[in-house]
Amino acid sequence: MKLIDAKKDLYRKLAHEEGYRSRSAYKLKELNKSYRIFGPGNFVLDLGCAPGGWTQFAAKIVGNQGKVMGIDMSFVEDIPRVKMLKASIDDDVTKEIFTFFGKKIKAVISDLSPQVTGNWSVDHSTQISLNYSAVKIMEQVLEKKEMHFSKFLTVNIQMNFMNI
Numbered sequence: 214m215k216l217i218d219a220k221k222d223l224y225r226k227l228a229h230e231e232g233y234r235s236r237s238a239y240k241l242k243e244l245n246k247s248y249r250i251f252g253p254g255n256f257v258l259d260l261g262c263a264p265g266g267w268t269q270f271a272a273k274i275v276g277n278q279g280k281v282m283g284i285d286m287s288f289v290e291d292i293p294r295v296k297m298l299k300a301s302i303d304d305d306v307t308k309e310i311f312t313f314f315g316k317k318i319k320a321v322i323s324d325l326s327p328q329v330t331g332n333w334s335v336d337h338s339t340q341i342s343l344n345y346s347a348v349k350i351m352e353q354v355l356e357k358k359e360m361h362f363s364k365f366l367t368v369n370i371q372m373n374f375m376n377i
């Protein structure tokens with residue numbers, strides 16, 4: 214078995230044991246350890262959150278004093294203390310975001326990805342367009358000089374911390 218497959222297996226097993234809905238929760242855990250994207254008491258928005266692994270991790274870290282909202286086009290089963298919104302990020306979602314948080318927030322995390330067609334050019338441009346839509350939301354909801362984390366399809370995963 215290749216090392217990468219062994220790692221995937223390990224995280225799949227861990228996710229199952231620890232009740233995370235996706236092994237990608239561990240990617241976010243590692244990133245948050247290195248970059249301290251959010252912490253206890255923070256308000257966090259998760260874009261493209263289904264099935265909810267990142268959201269579960271964020272909810273655990275922010276705790277009772279924090280708030281987490283997840284948005285996805287697909288249905289996501291409820292996660293305690295989390296507001297789920299079934300919508301496209303291309304819809305006008307900012308009103309619902311502010312209604313829930315009541316103020317600008319600390320962090321936006323985005324694992325948005327299109328349903329891949331296998332045509333790299335198409336998938337790449339859809340990914341870029343998703344990231345533009347995500348940035349538009351971030352510009353409106355983030356506190357000044359806070360951060361976002363986005364996934365890009367051009368490389369495996371790329372960090373993009375921006376001051377907005």
Ligand SMILES: C[S@@+](CC[C@H](N)C(=O)[O-])C[C@H]1O[C@@H](n2cnc3c(N)ncnc32)[C@H](O)[C@@H]1O
Binds near residue numbers: 263266
């Ligand atoms: C890789 S998955 C996210 C996995 C998630 N971070 C987790 O840990 O479980 C990417 C998600 O982006 C969502 N997505 C793609 N385009 C979207 C859009 N325009 N609006 C909202 N969600 C979208 C997909 O429905 C999919 O659930």
